[in-house]
Amino acid sequence: MMGTQELHDRRTTASSSEPERLERGAEHSGSLTAFARGRRRELAVAAVAAIVIALLPLGIHDVYLQNVLVLTLMYAALSQSWNILGGYCGQISLGHAIYFGIGAYTSTLLYTHAGLTPWFGMLMGGTLAALVALGLGYPFFRLRGHYFTIATIVVAETGLLLVLNWDFAGGAEGIQIPYGPDSWAHLQFARDKLPYIYFALGLAVLAWLVTFAIEDSKWGYWWRAVKDNAEAAESLGVVVFRSKMAAAALSAFFTAIAGSFYAAFVSYIDPDSVMGFQLSLLIALPAVLGGIGTLWGPALGALVLIPLTELTRSYFGGSGSGVDLIIYGVLIMVIALARPEGLMSLFGRRRKSRRGP
Amino acid sequence: MSPPLLEVRNLTRRFGGLVANSDVSLTVAEGEILGLIGPNGAGKSTLFNLIAGLFRPSAGSIVFAGRDITRLAAPARCALGIARTFQVVRSFDSMSVVENVVVGALMRRAGARQARHKALETLALTGLARRAGAPAVELTPPEKRRLEIARALATEPKLLLLDEALAGLTPSEAREGVELVRQIRDHGVTIVMVEHVMEVVMPLVDRAVVLDLGKVIAQGLPSELVRNEKVIEAYLGARHRAA
Numbered sequence: 001m002m003g004t005q006e007l008h009d010r011r012t013t014a015s016s017s018e019p020e021r022l023e024r025g026a027e028h029s030g031s032l033t034a035f036a037r038g039r040r041r042e043l044a045v046a047a048v049a050a051i052v053i054a055l056l057p058l059g060i061h062d063v064y065l066q067n068v069l070v071l072t073l074m075y076a077a078l079s080q081s082w083n084i085l086g087g088y089c090g091q092i093s094l095g096h097a098i099y100f101g102i103g104a105y106t107s108t109l110l111y112t113h114a115g116l117t118p119w120f121g122m123l124m125g126g127t128l129a130a131l132v133a134l135g136l137g138y139p140f141f142r143l144r145g146h147y148f149t150i151a152t153i154v155v156a157e158t159g160l161l162l163v164l165n166w167d168f169a170g171g172a173e174g175i176q177i178p179y180g181p182d183s184w185a186h187l188q189f190a191r192d193k194l195p196y197i198y199f200a201l202g203l204a205v206l207a208w209l210v211t212f213a214i215e216d217s218k219w220g221y222w223w224r225a226v227k228d229n230a231e232a233a234e235s236l237g238v239v240v241f242r243s244k245m246a247a248a249a250l251s252a253f254f255t256a257i258a259g260s261f262y263a264a265f266v267s268y269i270d271p272d273s274v275m276g277f278q279l280s281l282l283i284a285l286p287a288v289l290g291g292i293g294t295l296w297g298p299a300l301g302a303l304v305l306i307p308l309t310e311l312t313r314s315y316f317g318g319s320g321s322g323v324d325l326i327i328y329g330v331l332i333m334v335i336a337l338a339r340p341e342g343l344m345s346l347f348g349r350r351r352k353s354r355r356g357p
Numbered sequence: 358m359s360p361p362l363l364e365v366r367n368l369t370r371r372f373g374g375l376v377a378n379s380d381v382s383l384t385v386a387e388g389e390i391l392g393l394i395g396p397n398g399a400g401k402s403t404l405f406n407l408i409a410g411l412f413r414p415s416a417g418s419i420v421f422a423g424r425d426i427t428r429l430a431a432p433a434r435c436a437l438g439i440a441r442t443f444q445v446v447r448s449f450d451s452m453s454v455v456e457n458v459v460v461g462a463l464m465r466r467a468g469a470r471q472a473r474h475k476a477l478e479t480l481a482l483t484g485l486a487r488r489a490g491a492p493a494v495e496l497t498p499p500e501k502r503r504l505e506i507a508r509a510l511a512t513e514p515k516l517l518l519l520d521e522a523l524a525g526l527t528p529s530e531a532r533e534g535v536e537l538v539r540q541i542r543d544h545g546v547t548i549v550m551v552e553h554v555m556e557v558v559m560p561l562v563d564r565a566v567v568l569d570l571g572k573v574i575a576q577g578l579p580s581e582l583v584r585n586e587k588v589i590e591a592y593l594g595a596r597h598r599a600a
Contacts, residue, residue, distance in 0.1 A: 031455065031477055031489050216469045221452075225460045228449035235409060235443075236512055237435035237464040293451060 042212065042295065049299075050205050057197050064314070066193040070265060072306040073200035074258055079286035079298035080207035081254035086284060087293035088211075088220060089247035090227025091141070092149045095156030096283045099129040099252040101163065101275030103259025108175050108269055109168075111186070118187045122260035129256030130249040141244045156280055163271040174270025177263070187264035196265050203261060204299065207254055211295055223247050227293070255283065278325070282309075285328060289335055291342030300343050305331070360423065362387040362547050363408070363516060368417035370403055377403040379571040381417070385516070390538065390548045392562035392579070394555060396592055400571040401551045402444060405520055408549070409441040410434040422515065435464060440514035442505040444521045444551075448493040455480060455489040457504055461511030476511055483507040483537060499530045503537070510541065517541060519550040523557050535561050555592070559583065567591065 053073070060066055078100070086092050106128055107121025140151045164172050182189045189195045214220040222243045225233035230240050263269045273279075282305075290301030309324045316323040339345055361384035370378040378400045385391050393401050407414050410431035418427040426434055440461070449457045458476035459469065466472040480486045483503050488496065496504060502522055509517055523534045538561060542548055552558040558565065559579040566576040569591040575582055582588050 032473065034490075035473065218463050218467070218469060218472075221456060221460050221463060221469065221472075224452055224456070225449050228451050229447040231411065231431075232443060232447035232449070232508075233460065234431040235411075235435060235441050236461045236508060237432045238460065239432045 039212075039216065046205070046208055046212070050201065053201055054198070057194055063193060066197060068307055068310045070193065070196050070200045071310065072302050073197070073204045074262060074265075075282065075286055075306050076299040076302035077200070077203040077207040078255060078258045078283045079290075079302055080204070080211055081251050081258065082283045083287040083293065083298050084211065084214065084223075084254075085244075085247045085251035087287055087297070088214065088227065089223040089244055090293075091244055091247065092284070093152040093248075093251075094149055094277075094280050094284060095152030095154075095159075096251075096255050097275045097277065097279040098156040098159040099133065099255040100259035100262070100279060100283065101159065101271070102129040102132060102252075103256030103261075104263040104269045104274040105163065105169055105175075105259075106256070107260035108177060108263045112175060112177060117185050118260055118264050119185070122257050125256040125260045126253040129252040129259075133248040133252035134245055137245045137248045141241055141248075153277070153280070156275065157277065160271055160275045160277075163275060170270070172271060174268060174273075177267040179267070187261075188267075199261060200265075203258060208295070208299065210250070210254070215295060219243070219246060224293070281328060285332070287342075289331060289342060291344030294342065294344045297342050297344045304343070359387065361385055362422060363549070364420040365404075365408065366418045366420065368404065368407060368414045368419065370400075370407055370412070371415045376571050378407065378414070381568070381571070381573055383566050383573065383576065385547060385549055387515075387547055388542070388545065389563040390542050390550065390561060392558040392565035393549060393551045393568065394553070394558060394565055395568035395574075397553070398570075399568040399591075401553075401568055402520065403571075404568065405441075405518060405549075405551050409439065409518055435512055435514075438513070438515035439518065440509035440512045440516070441518040442502070442509055442520055442522050444524070446498075446501045446505055448496070448501055448504055450492075450494045452493055453489070454485060454491050454493055454496065454504060457493050458507050458511045461508040464512040476507075479507045479511045482540075483510065484533075499526055499534075502526070502534070506537065506541075510546070514546060516547045516549065519548060521551055521553060524553060531557055555583070 056069065057066065060069065078096075082093065082096050103122065103125035106125035107118045110116040110121040110124060111118055136155055140148055143151055163169055169175065177188075179190055180186055180188050182192065184195065187199070214223075222233065222238045225236070225238050226240050226243050233243075234240055259274060262274065286301030286305050287298040288301065289297075289305055290299065291297030308327065312323050312327055335342065363385040365381060365383050368378055368381045369376065381400075381404055383391075393404065395401050406412055408419060410426070410429060410433075414427065418425055420426070421434070421437060421439060424437065426437065429437075449460065452460075455473065455476050458479055459472045462472035462475040462479065463469070466475055477486070477489060480489050483506055485500065485503050485507055488500060493501075493504065506517075506519070506522060519538070522538070523531050526534055535557070538548060538550070550558065550562070559582075562579060564577065565579055565582055567574050567582060567585075567588050569587075574587045574591060575585045577585075
């Protein structure tokens with residue numbers, strides 16, 4: 001067999017004139033450097049954004065606003081993780097709360113019962129969530145489209161019921177993490193929000209960097225191919241099932257890490273707050289709002305959605321009123337009608353033609 | 358004579374009560390362009406998809422480069438050196454043109470960087486270099502056909518299966534397409550092409566296999582086939598049969 005590269009070389013030496021060959025070479029390296037330049041620009045933008053956010057707390061002393069900042073960063077990280085499976089690989093999960101809950105419960109139980117640091121619990125939670133994602137993916141990735149989504153909802157709800165009835169884990173009452181002295185080892189800061197802000201920022205940056213690396217990796221291309229057309233992907237050597245499994249495991253891992261962080265941040269977890277359906281929605285929504293399957297979509301979506309949610313909650317009082325749910329609904333409808341590709345499409349980077357049928 | 362690159366042995370495929378392919382046997386020699394022709398509903402696409410691995414035969418076997426691939430899934434066949442295009446183009450529309458081809462190039466390249474390099478080379482070969490950065494959805498229909506071919510070629514196949522790659526093109530576009538297919542063969546890639554329109558394929562192929570109602574009714578040189586009674590009957594149909 002003869003590789004096309006070899007063939008191409010032979011062809012160019014055989015049939016092309018010298019200037020023509022040079023031109024073609026220049027064209028290649030031209031597009032390659034343009035691509036590399038684009039990548040470096042993304043990194044620069046991210047670095048600037050991270051620095052600006054890192055400086056924000058110096059000017060924000062209000063505890064409530066600091067709280068909103070932590071949550072915004074956490075949801076940016078969460079939605080970025082969700083985006084790996086939902087956005088890039090095209091497998092829409094509305095049950096990611098189960099991975100969040102696994103993270104929250106694993107680190108909290110290991111801490112309260114065995115005295116293990118949440119840092120270790122976080123890794124255990126992430127690993128456990130990834131394993132659960134693989135176990136669920138094995139049957140579920142045989143389902144297509146809406147059926148897959150429905151299955152994720154059902155499993156997350158089942159998980160919620162199991163934890164509600166699990167006495168060792170506090171059942172419906174949940175678990176209170178006992179107060180200790182402020183310490184990075186225990187991720188406990190009773191009087192200071194600053195460490196949480198930086199931890200959440202680190203998490204968001206990590207999730208962004210992972211996505212950034214994925215975008216120009218074998219998995220990244222394979223996942224998008226699977227999303228766009230699974231049969232065509234298979235004909236090009238992409239093992240579709242394995243691709244979905246890998247995306248699910250990675251996505252669940254980071255979702256659970258954020259769950260462990262959340263438990264340490266609020267010091268109290270109960271099944272509804274860390275495994276409820278509303279949480280699954282809130283994990284997916286920033287990516288949908290910002291631009292599904294894009295590098296910046298989840299962060300942008302979180303930046304808009306989370307402050308909005310928190311403000312309406314404080315304005316209308318409590319999370320029980322359901323006003324935030326109405327806002328999600330309206331936002332989804334507006335996006336679906338006006339900008340199905342999300343807010344990122346406003347920036348015109350991934351330009352798409354709107355040619356009629 | 359060297360053994361054939363592809364050997365299809367007594368292939369049968371049923372869809373419920375419908376027998377789409379019945380006892381089909383054929384061989385493809387290394388370096389040739391084989392045409393798979395026949396009227397609508399002859400079973401060309403079924404046979405094509407059986408060879409590409411989209412579905413499994415009900416009976417019979419397929420041997421590629423000396424290996425029985427009857428039970429292999431499509432990705433494994435791609436790894437062995439079989440690539441295909443689709444009758445209805447299936448570009449990856451959330452990606453750019455070059456990214457589409459990168460997916461194919463990753464078959465034999467571990468790193469994204471090398472794959473991108475390979476993809477750009479393949480685009481130059483297929484005349485799409487200028488469109489490398491464009492979103493795949495923005496391509497014209499003939500460009501999309503080329504993109505499918507580029508994507509398949511980037512996997513560095515020994516055997517390229519073209520499913521009506523020239524259908525729906527204007528005469529001048531079709532001529533360019535024919536030229537591209539010849540170039541690809543000249544680079545050492547064996548080609549099996551399904552075509553519906555005889556005028557397009559006959560001057561291009563070395564040999565053709567004619568299917569009708571799921572069976573091979575004739576095979577040989579194009580010049581022989583156009584005079585073959587059975588072939589004429591299959592294409593022109595009822596009038597001859599009634600006589």
